[in-house]
Amino acid sequence: TPLAAILLAVEVLLFEWKPRSFVPVVVAAMVSFAWRPYLIGSGPMFPMASILPETNWALPASALIGLLVGVEAMLLSTALYRIEDLFHKLPVHWMWWPAIGAIVVGLGGLIDAHVLGAGYASIDALLNGSLALKVVLALLVVKAVVWLVALGSGTSGGVLAPLLILGGAAGFLVGGYLPGDAGFWAMIGMAGIMSGAMRAPMTGAIFAAELTGHFDAIPCTIIAAGAAYAVSVLLMRRSILTEKIARRGRHILQEYTVDPLDLLQAEQIMTPRPRVLPGHLSIELALQFFTAHAEHRSYPVVDVNERLLGMVSRTDALRWQGDPGLARSTLADTISDAALPVAYPDTPSGVVADLIIETGIGRIPIIDRETHKVVGILSRQDLLKARSANRVAETDRDRFVGGRTQSQPPHHGRPGPVG
Known part of the structure; x- marks a missing residue:
């Protein structure tokens, strides 16, 4: 049963259709099939005389x-x-x-x-x-x-x-x-x-x-x-x-699924119109903002045309507190955009997730490809919400007949720039 042998390996042992596992299984099944006539004979293992009912x-x-x-x-x-x-x-x-x-x-x-x-x-x-x-x-x-x-x-x-x-x-x-x-x-x-x-x-x-x-x-x-x-x-x-x-503590997913993050683009799960800080904002006012009003660990910094200049975080604010000489400097003069990780609205969310892991930055700005204006922020929480929504859609069972539409994770609008 060469075809059934391949399917058995895929459905019961491997739980995937990746070439790295599928090709060796096919080779093994075909080698066995080629040797079978010389070892145990050919033909069905259990030939039967019954016919399909007409x-x-x-x-x-x-x-x-x-x-x-x-x-x-x-x-x-x-x-x-x-x-x-x-x-x-x-x-x-x-x-x-x-x-x-x-x-x-x-x-x-x-x-x-x-x-x-x-x-x-x-x-x-x-x-x-x-x-x-x-x-x-x-x-x-x-x-x-x-x-x-x-x-x-x-x-x-x-x-x-x-x-x-x-x-x-x-x-x-x-x-x-x-x-x-x-x-x-x-x-x-x-x-x-x-x-x-x-x-x-x-x-x-x-x-x-x-x-x-x-x-x-x-x-x-x-x-x-x-x-x-x-x-x-x-x-x-x-x-x-x-x-x-x-029962031994190892739970196996016996379904063939695609990572939902590879199917979704950044614009589908990002937080649109995030709160941003203007580049002309002084370090003194930025410290006041992080002390009294900041809800997130980091924020995009933009110029007068809302183009991304860089990111500023609570870590930066703590460092600036120890340097009184920076009080009258502006964010644009202080922050550095060197190696700033960014993504675009059509970037696959899985790529953004990898970027977060590689850089250790939990909030990735999403910018327009042509204007470089900030159009959104994609955070770890946004990624987890998308994954959770997909899991609920796949596993929840409802006591009624009919389809169920899953809503997108909630997003929060932003007030205007601070300054």
Whole structure:
């Protein structure tokens, strides 16, 4: 499954589409694909005889199975970590936990031997519809209990094959009431549960098709994977894989997002028309301003045409207090514009953020490219407001149907120049 292998690495391991990670994954997948015929043969891993049902209800039925296995994925993930918590509460040393889990696995094997082992034979039998109904029920219930207790006890075990069995069993049972072969609907269930439990919708959709060679079923696997993914996102905070990592204090963002600061220009989030200080203002009056009226740490200094001369800060004011000889000097004569960091209205906000970090200056003046007049100030607070607004838009959930418009961070106008 070369394409599914690439998507699996991207959606489950890397969480990014950057060339530095995508290209090596493609190379590794293609090298493996090239060697496969010489090592284990070619063709689908689980060839199946089932065909796509010739009915207009195939897509809605696939969506239904996707919704059901999405709920199943949520229940499995919740049960797994509840069982893990119960093991932590046992009054025995943790080294005995796998032994307790082994007892449950053994009891499950006594009920039905199909629940033991890696489960590849069960996957093949589900896809080809060769299992009795009671065996499928055992796979759905007993296999789930055995697998969850084994993992919850700390025993090493896989996730992919058990998920395929559980999703396939659910699809098989529902498929008994749908047109077409139950094996086909088992494949749809496998696509859905992989998407819902692992938060890997494209991997689930393509993996099921490549696994069986039924590429004509991709529309059905896509809609099942999409439905299961939607249920998973609504009902689970994290996937069954990332929940374990989150419990260790490391929270992984499993979404592909662009930094909002790279999408916004400086003029969209800056504070327009900031308060400025005229260049002819004396140092004495500037000190009075910083003592009694200043609300920010620094202010732009402009000439009579409102063109930027430099920036003056509280640090400058403290330094001037120790030099009485500067009292009658003007700001224009005292400040220096050497290496003054500035940005323009169309400068990406991410670039301004980097400029703040590199220079250590918390307020960057935004000037017109042609006139050099000050049109705004972009501060650390403006950047954080923009980031916060984007986070709220992405994560807030409202109890109504319809869109929600996020307002821009509030800006404060300025009074006229001081002087």
